[in-house]
Amino acid sequence: xxxxxxxxxxxxxxxxxxxxxxxxxxxxxxxxxxxxxxxxxxxxxxxxxxxxxxxxxxxxxxxxxxxxxxxxxxxxxxxxxxxxxxxxxxxxxxxxxxxxxxxxxxxxxxxxxxxxxxxxxxxxxxxxxxxxxxxxxxxxxxxxxxxxxxxxxxxxxxxxxxxxxxxxxxxxxxxxxxxx
Numbered sequence: 001x002x003x004x005x006x007x008x009x010x011x012x013x014x015x016x017x018x019x020x021x022x023x024x025x026x027x028x029x030x031x032x033x034x035x036x037x038x039x040x041x042x043x044x045x046x047x048x049x050x051x052x053x054x055x056x057x058x059x060x061x062x063x064x065x066x067x068x069x070x071x072x073x074x075x076x077x078x079x080x081x082x083x084x085x086x087x088x089x090x091x092x093x094x095x096x097x098x099x100x101x102x103x104x105x106x107x108x109x110x111x112x113x114x115x116x117x118x119x120x121x122x123x124x125x126x127x128x129x130x131x132x133x134x135x136x137x138x139x140x141x142x143x144x145x146x147x148x149x150x151x152x153x154x155x156x157x158x159x160x161x162x163x164x165x166x167x168x169x170x171x172x173x174x175x176x177x178x179x180x
Contacts, residue, residue, distance in 0.1 A: 001028075003038060008086050008093040012040075012111040013100055014072075027107060029074060030132065040111060041070050044132040052122040052129075057161035059119015060085055060145040060170065064179045067141035068114035070134035078127025079103035080120040083154055085145065088115040089178035097154050102129075115180040117145050119167075121156050144170035 004013040018027040028034075035042045050058065060083070063069050073082055085097040101123075102108050112118050120129060144167060147156065151173045 001034065006098045008084070008096055008098050009091060010113045011084055011086070011098055011116065014109040014111055016107055016109065018107050029109065030072065041113070041134050043134050044072070046133040046136050047130065048133060048137075049128060049130045052127050053162075054122055054125045054127070055158065055160075055162050057119065057121045057147050057156065057158070057163050057167070059083065059167065060117035060147055060149075061119065061167075062087060062117040062143045062145075063135065063138060063141040064143055065114075065141075067135050067138040068180065069137075070114045071112045071118060071131045072109055073102065073112060073118070073120075073129065073131040074107070074109040075102040075104055076128045076130050077104050078122065078124035079105070080122050080127055080129060081156065082110050082120045083118070083156075084110070084112045085117040085119075085152060085154075085173075086115070087117055087176070087178050088180040091115070094178070095152070095173060097152055099154070117143075119147055121158060121161060143176075145173055145176055146170040149173045 002015040016027040083099045086093040
């Protein structure tokens with residue numbers, strides 16, 4: 001397994017060792033001892049899965065403490081542009097974002113620790129995204145920053161994505177008060 005550090009502290013890209021043969025492929029997506037050895041929180045308590053058609057944008061979602069979620073994200077079918085925004089006010093990267101393409105072909109995973117907003121844009125029809133979470137979903141702790149926030153200036157590479165009303169009405173980053 002290859003761990004690639006991003007320019008944002010603690011935000012990691014994980015490339016598993018994939019074994020291919022005439023039958024198909026195999027890879028280990030999660031191993032508690034290995035992740036613990038890497039210093040990653042592995043107390044996963046919930047798995048989430050979403051299926052979306054091409055052009056759907058979900059996010060930027062987060063949960064405030066004490067229900068903040070770390071997420072291990074991967075795509076099992078299709079592809080996404082996956083984005084994480086650092087919401088940790090004491091972080092040198094506060095307000096910065098990083099994007100990575102996740103697909104069923106590249107098998108890349110994204111470790112997004114607690115204290116980040118998360119969103120993704122589906123690049124293909126019938127894209128299925130799976131993510132493990134370190135905390136259970138809590139509606140009272142949920143937050144959302146607008147995907148098209150002008151201060152964040154995320155390059156989603158799309159002009160008119162399909163976005164939910166909730167995501168369209170998210171907060172602006174300049175109005176966000178960090179609890180992390």
